[in-house]
Amino acid sequence: MLKLGIKDLVKYPFLAEAGEYLRETGLGLEQLGEPDWKPILEKAYGRIVVASSGQIYSPDMERLDNDSEILSFIVAIILLKSASTGTLTRRFSLAEARRAEKYLQQDLWVQKDKKNLELPLKIIQELFGIRVSVENDEFVIKIPDYLRRSVHFHEKEWKLVNRRVADGLVYLTAHETVRLIRTELGEYINSKIQSISIGSIPESFRQRVQDLILLAKRFSDTTIVSSDYPPCIKHAIGVLERGENLPHSGRFLLATYLLARGQTVDQIAPLFKNAPDYNERVTKYQLEHISGSSGKGTKYQCPSCDKLRSENLCFATPDCDGIINPVQFGKKRKN
Amino acid sequence: MLEKNAILVEGAFKEYYFNRFDFIHVPVKANEREFGYQKINSGMIRHLAMKNDKELHLLLMKEIPSDVYCSNAYYSFPNLPMSEKDWKGADLIFDIDAKDLALPCRKDHTVYKCTSCNDTITGHQSECSKCGSTKFETISVSCNNCISESKKEVSKLIEILTSDLAIKREEIEVYFSGNEGFHVRITSGAYETLGSQERADLVDYIMFNGTVPETFGIKKQDASKVSLPTTDEGGWRGRIARNLFASKAKTLKITKQITSEGYSSFQLKLEEIKRTMGVRVDPKVTMDIHRIFRLEGSINSKSGLAKIQCDDLDSFDPFSQACLLGHDEVQIVANCPLPIKLKNKKYGPYYSEPVSLPKYAAVYMLCKGLGNVV
Numbered sequence: 001m002l003k004l005g006i007k008d009l010v011k012y013p014f015l016a017e018a019g020e021y022l023r024e025t026g027l028g029l030e031q032l033g034e035p036d037w038k039p040i041l042e043k044a045y046g047r048i049v050v051a052s053s054g055q056i057y058s059p060d061m062e063r064l065d066n067d068s069e070i071l072s073f074i075v076a077i078i079l080l081k082s083a084s085t086g087t088l089t090r091r092f093s094l095a096e097a098r099r100a101e102k103y104l105q106q107d108l109w110v111q112k113d114k115k116n117l118e119l120p121l122k123i124i125q126e127l128f129g130i131r132v133s134v135e136n137d138e139f140v141i142k143i144p145d146y147l148r149r150s151v152h153f154h155e156k157e158w159k160l161v162n163r164r165v166a167d168g169l170v171y172l173t174a175h176e177t178v179r180l181i182r183t184e185l186g187e188y189i190n191s192k193i194q195s196i197s198i199g200s201i202p203e204s205f206r207q208r209v210q211d212l213i214l215l216a217k218r219f220s221d222t223t224i225v226s227s228d229y230p231p232c233i234k235h236a237i238g239v240l241e242r243g244e245n246l247p248h249s250g251r252f253l254l255a256t257y258l259l260a261r262g263q264t265v266d267q268i269a270p271l272f273k274n275a276p277d278y279n280e281r282v283t284k285y286q287l288e289h290i291s292g293s294s295g296k297g298t299k300y301q302c303p304s305c306d307k308l309r310s311e312n313l314c315f316a317t318p319d320c321d322g323i324i325n326p327v328q329f330g331k332k333r334k335n
Numbered sequence: 336m337l338e339k340n341a342i343l344v345e346g347a348f349k350e351y352y353f354n355r356f357d358f359i360h361v362p363v364k365a366n367e368r369e370f371g372y373q374k375i376n377s378g379m380i381r382h383l384a385m386k387n388d389k390e391l392h393l394l395l396m397k398e399i400p401s402d403v404y405c406s407n408a409y410y411s412f413p414n415l416p417m418s419e420k421d422w423k424g425a426d427l428i429f430d431i432d433a434k435d436l437a438l439p440c441r442k443d444h445t446v447y448k449c450t451s452c453n454d455t456i457t458g459h460q461s462e463c464s465k466c467g468s469t470k471f472e473t474i475s476v477s478c479n480n481c482i483s484e485s486k487k488e489v490s491k492l493i494e495i496l497t498s499d500l501a502i503k504r505e506e507i508e509v510y511f512s513g514n515e516g517f518h519v520r521i522t523s524g525a526y527e528t529l530g531s532q533e534r535a536d537l538v539d540y541i542m543f544n545g546t547v548p549e550t551f552g553i554k555k556q557d558a559s560k561v562s563l564p565t566t567d568e569g570g571w572r573g574r575i576a577r578n579l580f581a582s583k584a585k586t587l588k589i590t591k592q593i594t595s596e597g598y599s600s601f602q603l604k605l606e607e608i609k610r611t612m613g614v615r616v617d618p619k620v621t622m623d624i625h626r627i628f629r630l631e632g633s634i635n636s637k638s639g640l641a642k643i644q645c646d647d648l649d650s651f652d653p654f655s656q657a658c659l660l661g662h663d664e665v666q667i668v669a670n671c672p673l674p675i676k677l678k679n680k681k682y683g684p685y686y687s688e689p690v691s692l693p694k695y696a697a698v699y700m701l702c703k704g705l706g707n708v709v
């Protein structure tokens with residue numbers, strides 16, 4: 001394992017070493033509940049609120065207090081866990097992933113000094129099993145490692161044919177390298193939060209936990225996300241949930257499919273809330289157009305599996321055997 | 336297929352399978368693969384498990400299949416329904432078929448068969464001169480040009496696989512498909528766990544699909560600032576550079592020309608390069624990670640030729656090396672208006688005439704629908 005400095009833990013508080021650090025301070029949950037530590041509680045709450053609004057918590061690295069940074073992350077996890085809200089935890093994980101992404105990129109960028117490089121490369125390798133090596137001013141990873149992640153992006157620049165490729169390796173900039181693992185980093189933090197177990201929490205935390213439960217209600221999905229959706233629909237919903245950009249064709253698919261399944265415009269609209277370019281009025285207008293309740297009144301049909309394949313929106317599983325349109329999924333089961 | 340034809344064809348297949356057990360083996364990881372087969376005039380039977388050569392040989396003897404398939408995928412439970420198989424990985428496979436190459440020679444070796452009166456003609460006509468029907472079945476017969484053009488695609492594929500994807504030559508197996516194309520299978524583990532989407536993007540790479548001028552240093556805005564790749568680079572960038580700058584002396588002149596012609600004209604150039612340098616594989620085959628793929632050593636019922644491995648691609652002649660059925664003479668009425676060449680011997684043209692042919696040639700015509708047992 002690497003020897004991590006305290007500044008590294010401030011940047012990457014989700015690493016196992018942060019727990020180690022807490023143990024070394026000798027602080028227990030009980031103590032953190034005492035009035036002296038109230039600023040930490042408030043800071044933790046603040047981190048979650050900022051994350052829930054889709055922003056990235058980014059304090060000035062030079063001026064902040066290392067201890068309170070690390071402790072507030074840990075307390076934030078405890079609050080989320082106690083409030084047990086999936087929506088807030090997901091949003092918090094994504095925001096923390098984006099924050100870490102920024103630091104990873106900076107750390108990769110300072111390339112001349114190999115000491116700095118060791119940590120971000122190690123994080124990428126240990127958490128996600130991707131070996132990144134450095135060649136001149138570029139980062140290289142193996143083609144299969146690249147493909148497994150790049151296929152989730154829809155921009156042409158991520159297609160393998162538009163990358164620099166040689167000898168089984170793909171060449172990337174620092175920014176592209178960390179962009180590639182953003183989703184996994186979010187999932188890693190999310191699963192980390194899911195997996196910890198906490199006992200009883202200090203009395204002084206209770207109010208903030210209540211506040212979080214209330215906050216979560218504002219984000220709760222009114223759309224019914226069902227497990228019997230076809231994989232292409234699950235994928236499209238997943239992209240939106242992660243706050244990533246779903247191309248127009250993907251949004252069209254999602255809207256036409258859910259409309260065909262009998263959902264209303266009002267039920268569908270909240271799904272798009274996480275999209276980076278979300279605008280409530282425009283979204284509703286577009287949905288109404290697709291549903292045929294405005295304009296010329298043409299109701300658009302869900303695109304065929306063939307069409308979706310050509311748009312890279314198909315993620316067929318064996319359950320899709322024998323269907324030609326996503327709306328048939330689950331209806332024409334074989335055997 | 337008519338019953339009397341089926342009897343002759345099945346007999347020839349049975350004889351082959353019985354005599355050539357040494358030639359027909361289950362692939363590696365056999366017990367993790369799904370097998371399937373078809374009999375003449377009946378549907379596909381899938382989801383079979385086969386532990387070893389012995390079980391496979393038993394199936395061949397018992398069922399005398401017209402076609403035998405084996406999954407490129409490995410499963411925990413290959414004989415369960417698809418949703419319960421538990422997919423573990425799949426060989427990376429490519430299918431190169433002459434019919435996808437749109438070669439000018441196609442029309443010269445295509446027979447048009449009227450679907451109502453079975454009359455056969457060689458040139459395309461809008462209606463049948465015998466019965467007036469407008470529906471024809473097109474049947475392609477052996478063509479050396481199709482094979483040599485397909486071989487070129489295989490060579491292009493191997494070049495990209497070895498230099499861009501770092502797959503070793505010995506990890507690439509090339510097979511004649513048994514009709515008019517080639518199957519390529521990668522045995523390297525690095526790519527076997529890739530899903531369908533990943534393989535689709537890999538195919539686009541190999542076909543040179545979906546590329547943009549930016550990749551080669553040409554921007555939409557600021558079109559005067561061109562930074563073209565150099566000939567010593569790897570991957571498509573280097574390949575394109577070597578194509579553009581075939582003559583070193585003209586590098587500067589060509590760069591200037593590309594700069595002045597601009598973005599959209601380079602886009603057209605990329606389209607042109609895709610047609611000539613991209614490998615024309617069937618993307619659906621590579622993307623399909625649950626496919627059952629023709630088993631090597633088995634006979635292809637579209638032709639009666641066998642799917643066999645090509646050790647030396649350049650010298651490989653499928654119409655003699657993959658023509659493995661018996662030699663004894665049989666009588667058929669051949670209706671094959673084009674000559675075919677098998678085992679370096681020419682047969683036909685025949686115009687609905689009774690002929691005595693070696694079994695392999697008779698079966699070829701029956702499989703193609705260009706003849707009937709007397």
Ligand SMILES: [Zn+2]
Pocket residue numbers: 449450451452453454463464465466467468
């Ligand atoms: Zn006719």
Ligand SMILES: [Zn+2]
Pocket residue numbers: 438440441444478479480481482
């Ligand atoms: Zn030809």
